[in-house]
Amino acid sequence: MEFKYERKINYYETDKMGIVHHSNYIRFLEEARCRWMEHQDFSMEKMEEIGITIPTLEINCKYKYHVTSGDTIIITPKIIEFNGVRMTILYKMIDKKTGKEVIEAGSKHCFTDKTLKPINLKKNYEEVYIKFHDLVENDILYK
Amino acid sequence: MEFKYERKINYYETDKMGIVHHSNYIRFLEEARCRWMEHQDFSMEKMEEIGITIPTLEINCKYKYHVTSGDTIIITPKIIEFNGVRMTILYKMIDKKTGKEVIEAGSKHCFTDKTLKPINLKKNYEEVYIKFHDLVENDILYK
Amino acid sequence: MEFKYERKINYYETDKMGIVHHSNYIRFLEEARCRWMEHQDFSMEKMEEIGITIPTLEINCKYKYHVTSGDTIIITPKIIEFNGVRMTILYKMIDKKTGKEVIEAGSKHCFTDKTLKPINLKKNYEEVYIKFHDLVENDILYK
Amino acid sequence: MEFKYERKINYYETDKMGIVHHSNYIRFLEEARCRWMEHQDFSMEKMEEIGITIPTLEINCKYKYHVTSGDTIIITPKIIEFNGVRMTILYKMIDKKTGKEVIEAGSKHCFTDKTLKPINLKKNYEEVYIKFHDLVENDILYK
Numbered sequence: 001m002e003f004k005y006e007r008k009i010n011y012y013e014t015d016k017m018g019i020v021h022h023s024n025y026i027r028f029l030e031e032a033r034c035r036w037m038e039h040q041d042f043s044m045e046k047m048e049e050i051g052i053t054i055p056t057l058e059i060n061c062k063y064k065y066h067v068t069s070g071d072t073i074i075i076t077p078k079i080i081e082f083n084g085v086r087m088t089i090l091y092k093m094i095d096k097k098t099g100k101e102v103i104e105a106g107s108k109h110c111f112t113d114k115t116l117k118p119i120n121l122k123k124n125y126e127e128v129y130i131k132f133h134d135l136v137e138n139d140i141l142y143k
Numbered sequence: 144m145e146f147k148y149e150r151k152i153n154y155y156e157t158d159k160m161g162i163v164h165h166s167n168y169i170r171f172l173e174e175a176r177c178r179w180m181e182h183q184d185f186s187m188e189k190m191e192e193i194g195i196t197i198p199t200l201e202i203n204c205k206y207k208y209h210v211t212s213g214d215t216i217i218i219t220p221k222i223i224e225f226n227g228v229r230m231t232i233l234y235k236m237i238d239k240k241t242g243k244e245v246i247e248a249g250s251k252h253c254f255t256d257k258t259l260k261p262i263n264l265k266k267n268y269e270e271v272y273i274k275f276h277d278l279v280e281n282d283i284l285y286k
Numbered sequence: 287m288e289f290k291y292e293r294k295i296n297y298y299e300t301d302k303m304g305i306v307h308h309s310n311y312i313r314f315l316e317e318a319r320c321r322w323m324e325h326q327d328f329s330m331e332k333m334e335e336i337g338i339t340i341p342t343l344e345i346n347c348k349y350k351y352h353v354t355s356g357d358t359i360i361i362t363p364k365i366i367e368f369n370g371v372r373m374t375i376l377y378k379m380i381d382k383k384t385g386k387e388v389i390e391a392g393s394k395h396c397f398t399d400k401t402l403k404p405i406n407l408k409k410n411y412e413e414v415y416i417k418f419h420d421l422v423e424n425d426i427l428y429k
Numbered sequence: 430m431e432f433k434y435e436r437k438i439n440y441y442e443t444d445k446m447g448i449v450h451h452s453n454y455i456r457f458l459e460e461a462r463c464r465w466m467e468h469q470d471f472s473m474e475k476m477e478e479i480g481i482t483i484p485t486l487e488i489n490c491k492y493k494y495h496v497t498s499g500d501t502i503i504i505t506p507k508i509i510e511f512n513g514v515r516m517t518i519l520y521k522m523i524d525k526k527t528g529k530e531v532i533e534a535g536s537k538h539c540f541t542d543k544t545l546k547p548i549n550l551k552k553n554y555e556e557v558y559i560k561f562h563d564l565v566e567n568d569i570l571y572k
Contacts, residue, residue, distance in 0.1 A: 011444060012316055016440070018445045055206070058204065058205045059206075060204075062200065154301060164297075186499055211302065213474035303482060305545075312488075349485055
């Protein structure tokens with residue numbers, strides 16, 4: 001079953017165009033990513049406790065429809081690539097009211113220690129490796 | 144001669160990783176874009192006064208090196224595509240101290256009226272069309 | 287019965303101190319204010335539709351305890367003053383896990399039209415005036 | 430001679446009211462505070478290198494006049510209280526174009542180690558203590 005993250009747009013997230021500032025959608029992606037990890041019972045905070053940081057290597061975002069304060073978005077993140085060193089996540093974001101696709105986005109990440117040195121989960125954190133790996137499998141199944 | 148936008152990183156732009164949060168670089172690109180337009184004597188505010196809004200259609204950003212509070216970045220925006228309806232800008236962002244490339248990014252934009260309806264600068268705002276068009280020319284020249 | 291707004295802290299809301307940047311708490315207050323108005327069935331968006339904008343005149347915030355990403359805060363806003371022209375709101379914010387008071391804050395607001403010219407709700411929007419006025423009454427009752 | 434921090438308002442700092450979102454002024458105060466410390470040759474980064482963090486204990490801000498993207502503000506910070514344990518700073522912020530006072534604000538801070546435990550600069554960092562102390566003296570002189 002897909003994980004869906006629902007959240008309302010805040011007033012301070014709009015700009016003078018009257019709509020959400022495009023930079024904020026990048027933050028919503030992070031929210032969805034973190035909530036989804038937490039839902040899988042390995043929150044970003046747990047990761048950091050055991051010494052894993054997950055920086056962002058790349059962001060791609062196409063803006064298709066705009067929402068504004070008071071609107072509600074629903075974000076569905078999916079891991080489409082993971083090898084223990086890098087991970088690619090795709091996001092579906094729709095406006096709850098209209099069902100329209102708001103953005104089409106993807107993010108790439110690596111795994112590092114606290115000093116931001118790259119690490120290989122397969123070697124150093126097998127349990128975490130398996131968790132992420134299984135998520136990719138599951139993902140493929142319902143594609 | 145290239146336009147360069149220099150700015151310091153603020154404390155509130157960092158996150159608990161100790162470096163600039165990746166969403167903020169997208170904002171720095173907008174700053175560079177707006178300062179550069181202002182430098183060309185047609186600031187975003189002037190555009191809006193005459194009825195032109197310039198929403199963002201797409202953002203692509205590769206994070207290569209991280210900066211943090213107190214560091215200074217230098218951003219060089221370049222229009223590489225413009226046809227009066229859409230525009231593509233590429234950005235070079237380096238860390239002033241080390242000269243290292245911080246991100247590699249591009250943004251796509253369209254031109255709309257105040258109600259965010261697309262407009263064609265060539266038809267409706269020839270003077271603005273020529274300005275942008277010339278910038279692309281110049282750009283190609285010093286490539 | 288008191289309205290309580292519960293929300294999780296996001297990663298991008300922290301700074302390199304490892305805790306929420308102090309400016310973000312001001313945004314959380316706005317969130318609580320807007321959710322509470324919506325709960326009363328006159329959301330900020332409805333207000334704006336009928337021509338009422340509610341700018342902030344003053345913010346006072348004492349930082350007592352820090353939260354960080356993954357923590358959950360619970361905010362309870364209360365109108366303590368309202369006369370149709372101005373309004374004062376106090377906020378209680380606690381950390382859900384520890385129950386500790388995170389900040390002690392208040393905000394003052396006025397009511398304006400779309401051009402930000404002050405208006406008097408009692409004269410121009412009696413229905414809205416009564417709604418706000420009743421909330422202050424209720425508030426006094428459970429003090 | 431007074432230190433003045435001049436900065437332009439960015440597009441992403443506005444909200445759908447068409448003006449700077451009130452939370453952003455709190456960030457501008459931090460910018461002014463940090464630039465001013467840097468101007469005194471003890472930047473926030475230097476402080477952190479030697480183990481001093483300067484959290485915010487309190488913010489008070491009265492919003493008097495609004496600016497928007499493209500406008501330029503000039504901020505003048507002044508230390509009015511300092512005892513080695515706590516510090517109070519007042520800020521004057523004007524709109525460069527009109528000279529109008531934008532906000533009237535103050536911030537209170539303490540000094541801590543990296544773990545956010547309070548420290549007394551007089552005991553632990555006499556050199557820093559003297560620097561801050563002298564700034565208060567100078568301040569009183571030109572009042």
